[in-house]
Amino acid sequence: xxxxxxxxxxxxxxxFSSPSQSDTPSPDPAKNAIPPPPxxxxxxxxxxxxxxxxxxxxxxxxxxxxxxNGPSPASGGGLKTGSPIPHLSTPPGPPVFTSxxxxxxxxxxxxxVTPQPVAFSPAASLPTxxxxxxxxxxxxxxxxxxxxxxxxxxxxxxxxxxxxxxHKVLKQKKQANVPSLGFGALVSPGxxxxxxxxxxxxxxxxxxxxxxxxxxxxxxxxxxGQWQCVICRELNGSEGEYIAPSKEDxxxxxxxxxxxxxxxxxxxxxxxxxxxSDSRMSAPLVLVIDECLDEPHLWHxxxxxxxxxxxxxxTTRIGIVLYGRTVSVYDFSEESVASADVLPGDKSPxxxxxxxxxxxxxxxxxxxxxxxxxxxxxFSSLRPYKLNIPEASRDRCLGTAVEVALAxxxxxxxxxxxxxxxxxxxxxxxxxxxxxxNTYGPGSVPHSFSHPNYAHLEKTALKWMEHLGQExxxxxxxxxxxxxxxxxxxxxxLQPLAKASGGVFVLxxxxxxxxxxxxxxxxxxxxGSRGFLxxxxxxxxxxxxxxxxxxxxxxxxHETFKNDTSLYIQMxxxxxxxxFLLSLENKRDIRTEYVYFQFTTQFLxxxxxxxxxxxxxxxxxxxSVSAYLESVQEEVAAVLIAKRTLxxxxxxxxxxxxxxxxxxxxxxxxxxxGSQVPKSKQYRFPKEMSLLPEHLFHLRRxxxxxNIVGHEDExxxxxxxxxxxxxxxxxxxxxxRCLMHREGGTFEELPAYDLAxxxxxxxxxxxxxxxxxWLGAELxxxxxxxAAALAACRTLAEELxxxxxxxxxxxxxKEGSSQARYxxxxxxxxxxxxxxxxxxxxxxxxxxxxxQRTKLKSSFISFDDPSFCEWVRSLRVxxxxxx
Numbered sequence: 081x082x083x084x085x086x087x088x089x090x091x092x093x094x095x096f097s098s099p100s101q102s103d104t105p106s107p108d109p110a111k112n113a114i115p116p117p118p119x120x121x122x123x124x125x126x127x128x129x130x131x132x133x134x135x136x137x138x139x140x141x142x143x144x145x146x147x148x149n150g151p152s153p154a155s156g157g158g159l160k161t162g163s164p165i166p167h168l169s170t171p172p173g174p175p176v177f178t179s180x181x182x183x184x185x186x187x188x189x190x191x192x193v194t195p196q197p198v199a200f201s202p203a204a205s206l207p208t209x210x211x212x213x214x215x216x217x218x219x220x221x222x223x224x225x226x227x228x229x230x231x232x233x234x235x236x237x238x239x240x241x242x243x244x245x246x247h248k249v250l251k252q253k254k255q256a257n258v259p260s261l262g263f264g265a266l267v268s269p270g271x272x273x274x275x276x277x278x279x280x281x282x283x284x285x286x287x288x289x290x291x292x293x294x295x296x297x298x299x300x301x302x303x304x305g306q307w308q309c310v311i312c313r314e315l316n317g318s319e320g321e322y323i324a325p326s327k328e329d330x331x332x333x334x335x336x337x338x339x340x341x342x343x344x345x346x347x348x349x350x351x352x353x354x355x356x357s358d359s360r361m362s363a364p365l366v367l368v369i370d371e372c373l374d375e376p377h378l379w380h381x382x383x384x385x386x387x388x389x390x391x392x393x394x395t396t397r398i399g400i401v402l403y404g405r406t407v408s409v410y411d412f413s414e415e416s417v418a419s420a421d422v423l424p425g426d427k428s429p430x431x432x433x434x435x436x437x438x439x440x441x442x443x444x445x446x447x448x449x450x451x452x453x454x455x456x457x458x459f460s461s462l463r464p465y466k467l468n469i470p471e472a473s474r475d476r477c478l479g480t481a482v483e484v485a486l487a488x489x490x491x492x493x494x495x496x497x498x499x500x501x502x503x504x505x506x507x508x509x510x511x512x513x514x515x516x517x518n519t520y521g522p523g524s525v526p527h528s529f530s531h532p533n534y535a536h537l538e539k540t541a542l543k544w545m546e547h548l549g550q551e552x553x554x555x556x557x558x559x560x561x562x563x564x565x566x567x568x569x570x571x572x573x574l575q576p577l578a579k580a581s582g583g584v585f586v587l588x589x590x591x592x593x594x595x596x597x598x599x600x601x602x603x604x605x606x607x608g609s610r611g612f613l614x615x616x617x618x619x620x621x622x623x624x625x626x627x628x629x630x631x632x633x634x635x636x637x638h639e640t641f642k643n644d645t646s647l648y649i650q651m652x653x654x655x656x657x658x659x660f661l662l663s664l665e666n667k668r669d670i671r672t673e674y675v676y677f678q679f680t681t682q683f684l685x686x687x688x689x690x691x692x693x694x695x696x697x698x699x700x701x702x703x704s705v706s707a708y709l710e711s712v713q714e715e716v717a718a719v720l721i722a723k724r725t726l727x728x729x730x731x732x733x734x735x736x737x738x739x740x741x742x743x744x745x746x747x748x749x750x751x752x753x754g755s756q757v758p759k760s761k762q763y764r765f766p767k768e769m770s771l772l773p774e775h776l777f778h779l780r781r782x783x784x785x786x787n788i789v790g791h792e793d794e795x796x797x798x799x800x801x802x803x804x805x806x807x808x809x810x811x812x813x814x815x816x817r818c819l820m821h822r823e824g825g826t827f828e829e830l831p832a833y834d835l836a837x838x839x840x841x842x843x844x845x846x847x848x849x850x851x852x853x854w855l856g857a858e859l860x861x862x863x864x865x866x867a868a869a870l871a872a873c874r875t876l877a878e879e880l881x882x883x884x885x886x887x888x889x890x891x892x893x894k895e896g897s898s899q900a901r902y903x904x905x906x907x908x909x910x911x912x913x914x915x916x917x918x919x920x921x922x923x924x925x926x927x928x929x930x931x932q933r934t935k936l937k938s939s940f941i942s943f944d945d946p947s948f949c950e951w952v953r954s955l956r957v958x959x960x961x962x963x
Contacts (some may be wrong), residue, residue, distance in 0.1 A: 083797045096908045127682055136854045180192070187481035221410060241340065241695050244681060245720050247677050248711040249621075250703045253666040255708075260748035264663045266721045266807050267628075269681035269693065270612050270654040271461045277342045277693060278334035284343050285321070286812040291641035292616050292678050294322075295696035296339050306350050310676040311616050312643055312695070316642065345690040362684070363508045364445045365392075365603055366399035366485040370515040371408075372474040375464040377515055377565050377591055384596030385459045385513075389619070391600050394449035399488055400458055403481035403519060404465075404474070409437065412454050418461040423484060425477025425521045434487045442489045471567035472518050472527060478514060479523030479548060482559060482577065485510045486552055507582070507653055508557040511602055513591070515563070517570040518757065523548065525573055528726045541573050549580025555580065557607045560602045562886075564588035564595050571793040575800065582629070582652025586886040587797050594889050601885040608654030609681035615662065616646040618675040618695050623647055626661030627723050629804045644867065654683040657885060659806045673700050683913065709753060709768035718775035719810045721745065726784055726799050732792060735785045742780045743955055746773055762956050770960035777908065777948050778815045778832070782847070788905045798849065813848035816906050820844075820924075825872045828924070834907040835922045838936055839895060842869040844876055845903055848886075851877040852903045853892035860894045895939075908948050911940040917949055 174851055242960065243266045250256035254265060278546055285294040286867035287309035294316075299308040305322035306315050324330050326529045331337040373381060392398065402408040407429075421437055423429050429437075438443070448455070452675055465474065489508045518524045523544040526534055552559050560583040563569045571585070578585040584602070588595045615623060624650065626632075633650035649660070681693040729735040749772075750763040757764060765773055779785055785796055802813050817831040821842040830836050836843050839856035851872040870892060877890045895897040919925050925933065952959040 091196055093909040116839045144548070145599055163233040164410050178867070197747045208575040227351060237594050241271055241693075241718045242266070242677070242697055242699070244699065245717040246708060247699060248665070248707065248708050249670065249699050250270075250708045251701045251703050253669050255705060256666045258748070258752045260745045260752065261712075261717065262663060262720060262724070263665070264717065265677070266663060266716060266810075267615075267660045267679055268656075268658065268661060269611070269651070269660070269679070270608060270656050270658055270683075271806070273432065274654050275926070277340035277695075278338050279342050279344055281344050284694070285318050287312060287314055287316050289316075289641060289643045290616065290647065291614075291644045293680065293694045293696070294318070294335050295694065296336055297674075297676060297696060297698050298328065300324075300335065300336075302327065302524055310617060310698070311438060311678060316755050333643065335694070340693070340695050343692040343694065363490055364397040364399060365509045365511065366401060366445075366489060368401045368403060368478070368481045368485050368510055368512045369462075370476060370478075370513060371404045372401045372465045372471070372476055373565075373591075374471070378462060378464045380591035380595070381513065381515075381564075382459050384591055384593075384599055387596050387936065388455060388599045388603070389448065389452060389455045389459075392448045392603065394447065396529045396603075397445045398448060398455065399445045399485065400450065400455065401481050401485050401488075405477065405479050407477060407481045407484050409442075409444055409484060410454075410458050411442035411444065412451045413441065417888045418454070418458040423480070425475070425480045427854075428480060428483055428522050435662065435939075436485075437484075438488065438491060445491075447824065457565060471565070473519070474516060475520035476516055477521035477524070478512065478518035478574075479577075480521045482512065482548060483509060483522070486555060486557055489557055492836060508555075509583075509603065509605075510552065510557060510559045511557065511599065512561045513595075513599070514561060515565045515591075516567040518573060523573070523577075525570055537572060542576055542684075544581050545573060546576035547948050549577045549583075552577075552581035558653050559583045561589065562586045562595060562598055562602065564591045564725060568793060571796055575797075580652065582655075583887065585797060585800070587794060589889070594887055601887060605655060605885065607863065608683035608685045611651035611681065613651060613660065614646045614680040614682075615649070616678040616680075617664070618672070618869070619645075620670045620672070620785075621675055621677070622666055623662055624665050624667045625663035625724070626660060627727060627803055629653075629658045630660070635930045651683070654681065654685075657806050658804060659808070659810070660860060661720060663720075670701050672701065674700055687955040705753065706768070709766050712769055712772075714769050714771045714775070715815075716807065717769070718772055718779070719807060720815055721776065722784070723777050723803055723810070725779070726802055728752065729785060729799060730796075732795070734940035735795070738785055742776050742785075745953050746776065746952065746957060750955075754957075757958060762953075762958050764958045765960040767953070767960060770963045773952055773957075773960060774948060777951060778906075781908075781945075782814070782816075782906060783849070786905075788902070801849070809848055811848075812846055817843050817875065818843060818907070819844050820915075821869050821873055826869075827872075827876060830924055831835045831908040831922055832907055833922050834940070835910050835918060835925060835936065836907065837895065837904070837939065838928075838932070839939065840932075842866075842873050843903075844873050844880075845906060846877070846880050847906050849888050850902070851881055851888050851890045852906070853877060853890070854903045855892070855894045858897040909943070910947050910949075911937065913947050913949055921948075 115813045162329060245262070245264050249263070284291065284306065287294075290309060290312040292309050292311040295310065296309050297310050300306070300322050301315075301322050302322075305318040305320050305324075307318055307322055308315050322333070322336075335341045367385070369381070369385075379898040389398070391507070402410070402420070407423045409423070410418065411418045421440075421442060423433055423437070446454075452571045464794075467474075488511070505681060519527050520542070524542045525538050526539050528534075531537070550560060559577055559581040561574055561578045563574075563586065565588075569587075571587075574586050577583075586598055588598070611630075613630065619625065628645070628649070630649040630651040651658070670693070677697045677699070679695045679697075683691055685691050702711075703795060725738050728741075729738045746765070749769070750765045753766045753769075754763045756762070782788065783795070798813075802810060805813065816832045818836050819827040820830050820836055820838075821844070822828055827844070833843065835858070839855065839858035841856050842859055843854045843856075845852040845854065853870065855866055855870065859869060874890070875893070881888045881890070891899065891902065893903070910922060913921075917954040928936065946954065949959045
């Protein structure tokens, strides 16, 4: 795979975003002004992109869902979402993005996923072309250029790998660069869709000036085969390939007929690489298990581990490492007994110890078909922690254990300094099952926060963990950390390890069912390795900020394009559940009819094929603000605003400030794009974006910025997960989706208002990292009906989250129970609104009898939280009419 060229100086730099660098308005005393976006920055931020379809009956074999005609603010999630979610109160998270340690680093992380592995058939491949020799053309020949496709035939929207916040771009710089709304895109480089991009097994034609790829929007000189680059407008040669009698004939070239193509170089053309079909070389998986667990936690963990190994494919190579005060590496050569080699945990293993281990007689990585009984014996042999020491104070050498795991994955070739001896298919994985903090050995922190040197030791541990993650990434190994139990695990210390390696960090309540599900989903994620994302756009467009699972790439390369102004991002892994946020601005007033964007992802997939995925998007430009507003994709815009806002919410104090920032955004959008109410100081919010304020109200109250998640560690993991999450998961984490159970096992989608809490109904609320099932008291009193409704709701909840990683926790409770507060706190309190507003925003009320409405009204407890309409009016903005 070719590495990207070094980025030329663009007049700005990309660095970790910090609170002071975000484009979010700041709630200071001079509240009305929203500061302009800062210089470009890249920060952390997994993915199914297209605006999720509304539920349709045929989407659920069981149960079915119907969508009412009324407004449905929570709509927008598809059945399948490539983004996973945590199972507990703490969702999995990408690594913590902290202040920049290196100026060019991006707080990025990669989440779970399946890059699109495709089997390549030589018979279907296109003939390989000789290296392209670009000939200089003349721009004076523009009148002779021919579009490959008629403008009317080319889709205006973007491919499913890319979502823009609007389908049109304003020409006027002043109108376009309003930071309160902003313009941007979500890019999902590793997303798997069906049908996927067209596959091309030959060298691409690239612009000799800027490096952009030939694409569907290029103008072609039919007589000479020259093509004009859409990014820099230069003419390029095609070695005669694009010579054709008519433009219809050019449609035979996939890159000239589709906005998405994959250029593929398969492994058998790559010397030194072993085909993935050799099962001995398939990517291994090493479990690193905390042995300092009390009995109840250990029982649950053993159960999850037994089920996990039973679920693995027979060719999966597995290793098992335990850690406490020492590191135990289990040997699979003994069939009837669980035996292990033990290393000290107080320091990094020395080369002599590792050589003795790796070159010894033990077998530490073994395929499941040969080692399943041994694995079960090992798990059954685990014993609870015996000493009378509090959980948080037990010695755990997690860092040393991960070092040993990486060593056995690298195997005997680890000591060879030059050349690649072998490479497994895709990324290897280390999955850490942790029940407490790393308190012993390298990368550890003291047991107690009151330690006189704690701050310095924590800083040292952070750097060491980040370095270990980088070493794992260098050896194509991803480290996932799955934590469970009630013992604080010191999230900030462990997250850099997962982040730097391209893995995820997940918190669970216990080692039970949800932990087991996430263990299985973590192991089955296919991860592409050695990934780079290159972003090119028309000269009128400026990239001001990047948020996502990667960092700016500064790599020497053999590629040299004299005018290459692309932004290169290095990705620790390339997975489906990742996404990158791009904040975009107009550099100047735009005079062209279209602006172009090209996204190129280069990575090595699990089949050892070099993939260069090229996605080209063309957006029309407009002078009319109303035409622009009509093209705004509210759900995408809400997710972009939420990610930019969350980037600054690094602690609970910041989160409070960011709520005020949301208020300022609403006011500023109404001021800039809305209209003033006659004889009033109030403004009308633009009718074209009626759902955006409601999504931001959910964001303001929900777990990302609100107070409904209790522990700061949990909020930290949630925020970091969100910054890297795919569009589908991100949208659900911002705006929950509400589905009411109906007779016959069908479901009706309703706005996520507390008016859905009707005593004779069951309701499912999907909030991304949590799915709640609420049973009304009247329904719960009927055992037969409540059992059927609960079963249908549970089935729906599992279907909604079956592709998410980490898996969300699914909680069910009855009306009036103490746990029901989790459900109530995530719904918009609309019960205080006047009846006409309730009906306008929640049309299902019209189907209730007077008696049912009276009963519903009397069921609510009075509290101070404002309703959506009250909140908007408090900002001197007229609530938008429901769409």
